[in-house]
Amino acid sequence: MKTLITILFASTITLAINSYAQKPELCQGAYFTEAEGKAFLDSHVPASKAAWEARAQKIRAQIRAGMELETLPARPNSAPIIHSKRVMDGYTIENVAFESLPGIYVTGNLYRPIKKQKSYAGILCPHGHGENPHGRFREQTQKRCATLARMGAVVFVLDMAGQGDSKQTEHKFSKALKLQTINAIRGIDFLLSLPGIDPQRIAVTGESGGGTQTFLVAALDQRVKVTAPTVMVSAHFFGGCVCESGMPIHKKGDYQTNNVEIAALTAPRPMLLTSDGDDWTKNTPKVEFPFIQKIYALYGKQSLVENVHLPDEKHDYGPSKRKAMYAFMAKHLNLDIKEVSDAQGNVDEGPSKVLEQKDLAVFNAEHPRPANAVMGDEAVLKLL
Template sequence: MYQDISIKTTYKLEKKPLKDKDKINKEIKKQAYQLFIKYQPPLSIEEWEKEKNKIYSKIIESTNFHFYNSLPLNISISKIITKENFTIQNIYFQTLPNTYATANIYIPNGTGPYPAVINLHGHIKDGRRNISVNKRAELLASNGYICLCMDSFGSGERSEIHGESDYHGANKGASLLNLNETLLGIQISENIRCIDLLCSLNIVDKNNIGVTGESGGGSQAMWLAAVDERVKAAMPVVSVGTFNAFVMEHNCVCELLPNGLTFCEEFQVLGLIAPRALKICSALQDHHAAFTAEEMLKTAKYTGKIYELYHADNLINFQIFNHSHEFSSEIELEMIYWFNKVLKNEIRKINISSPNSYTDKESLMVFELGKRDEKIVTQSNYLKNRCNEIFSDLYNKIGKPKAEINELKKILNITKKDLVKGYNFYTKNLNNIIFSDEIIINFNFKGKLLNDVEKYQLNDQTTNKLEFNLFGTGHYKSTVAKYFDQQLVPFHTLARAYYWIGKSIIREWIIQIKVTIDYIQKIKPNCDIILKTTKEAGIAAILCSAIWPDKIKIIEIENTPISYLYKGENKFDYYNMSIHLKGIINWGDIVKALALSNTNFILTKPRNIHGKILSKKEKENFIKTYSNLKKILKSNSNIKIK
């Protein structure tokens, strides 16, 4: 049975909320559905050829995946296991520049060449060494297939501590967004390298390579086949649904296509595989809302129409099994029959060979426990290394203030229409308030929205303090999001949902801050605004003041990170998932935003991205960088650290 390691086992699950009672959930689902219904199957092959090229380009832009054709594989074999009909090689090889992955390759006895299958794992303990993954691999090898199983980025033997099993998603996986990378993109890039490896072996039939996997591994199988035409046949298992169904549900960030619903639906991604062979397997009792048989059939119907345009109806197949979310024994048999048909051209069902016993997970380890090669870079160290590479070039990338502000606006994607909509939504509770010359605005996570009594009490000349909930909290909270977030980290559900529809939580908070100040200054043009907030919301306040430099007199923030730069620490949950903003480090990080503003900042207990309070040395380095940028950008901001 498939056991998802992304779900905590120690929390007490609250009663599942009624989705129709949750206004925020309904609004986000409405926006997602409006995007979903735009996508219809193409009517001609010419229409599809144009459309698929645009989608492919958008996928590259969104995920930032790469082909590393000239990068050496540098394959190292640490152990060879001899079985009755095949051998297993425990290997590691270079997948990304200076980044290596652990893997096993199963090779049938004989001279070959043999067809090959890449066998991808989902969010399960021990990664590629899990019994379900190894069982499939040995079954494939016993039936004349070379099978390659690799640990996904941050999983299995690539976990932070060798021998443990990490979950690579949530805040840790989402942190890649700040580098303009994605966990999905890294997985695509590394899986492409698996094909590179197979194509480097003389024993492999390079014209007959397939890919399969369950759950998150099935998702990887779909993406790999969609972007790399060297895959002749794909079989994603319990992983196909609709992108629309991902919104406001529990799914990993490795399955997140940022801005995805703004340019495609899942049937179009599967359509990129056409006219190559595709078999989709789903489970009737699947508890994942995104992967139900109903959602799969919506996608399969439209994907099938694309295959019809190629006259390749015989190469697409979908099947529903009466069990739960797993790669069952039934599906394993269908896997052999399907690959025999499309990779070996064996039409009739043949006898399937099964190994007498399966290799234990300890034997499949590439390295002895605790003796892992330093070439196996963990997620934390990858983030640290990439941050250093990107930020080392900071001063060479600074443009004029207006150009920098415009680049930041592109990252945030805030339009005039968004501001008008936000103004109407967030300022409707400010009627009948008489504002003073100095107004303190407190944006917080826990305060109550102003009610009628409080507004009446504030209706005089002494009004100087207003308190608002941030989107996603208090009056603007989502009970559906809170329910799913129990299993992971706060704002996991809302942050992922917003990324699917082309937004971010930080962006929403910036809009909320901007329109609130606009309303107040429309009523009281010459008032002084003092903005107070904390933690993740402090970033929204800083970025807002960078885009509109003269709106706020003083910003007081507490416990806010002053940089997105990762230090190699395996600590990611001091801040919730609202904090991530795609490409912010590449743009110049928080320090550049501070240097662009004309606001006076009071930073109380400033921290790094891991939540650690800055040391004296770190504060000095930060002020030095800020001061240098301030001179270059010629702003009037000031910083006081408490």
């Protein structure tokens, strides 16, 4: 019986591998079935740390090749635009733009704690897709950035390409994945350029498409020390937008990976996986998390990866998901969660106010988009 089970298990994996081997090199949306995703992970558990690191090298190489980012473009030396500082309850907000490429502006908001410290953690907050108000203007995004700042971190939330103030391209243009990855890396550059930022306390957290940005930038940039990709890491779902899977980072000929292996490239740096019961992360406690635990165990750091699963919740960065992230960031970035907690120890987001989009806008009549801004998909593609 045991031999029969082994044969059937091996046959299942072989059928799954043969099935996805015939699929095109752009792996988008639910590219695998749930069974194929699990079979893929089961067949790629590394036997040793050396085996994993050899595999990791191949995964990183294909991400760079697929994004056409074997060499990162030179960083522009222009000064950032920072204006419209607002003093809030325990934190400040400023409107920011800086060049990631000549004529390409990353736009967003900078949240800083009012309380002075010897040094500060820096947190990059990419956001996910969503209806109006988009991205960084949504309540869930403003609340998390403001609360993290009240805890003592300097936080930068950046627009997705084509959203918010980032109107130089449409969101769904062919190399959005490459542009957003460059922008995220330049976002880390920006944080590290600010006074007092501790380079050993750089973190990234985002939900959905922002979760994809989180694990991709962590895979490519070792300056990222802590991550919390939220409602995104899935064995079978590869991201439904061109900004996540519109370039061949997962597959080349017979080579194949998925987002779980890419997220595992974060090891052994602390990572929190937050999942829910209503989307492609519904299997995380039984499929994705155990695989990533095995990778961390190769480094003797299994305790540094955690999963908070919320089976009755949906696809968002809601209050309970944020609460889990605050505790994780406080633990690994030495932030003061007591600054945002009530007498019972519960996180109080009340002082983290939600502002109107016009208050957070980077470009307006008083602060126009710079004259050198490159406009339109075709012009931006030439730069990329």
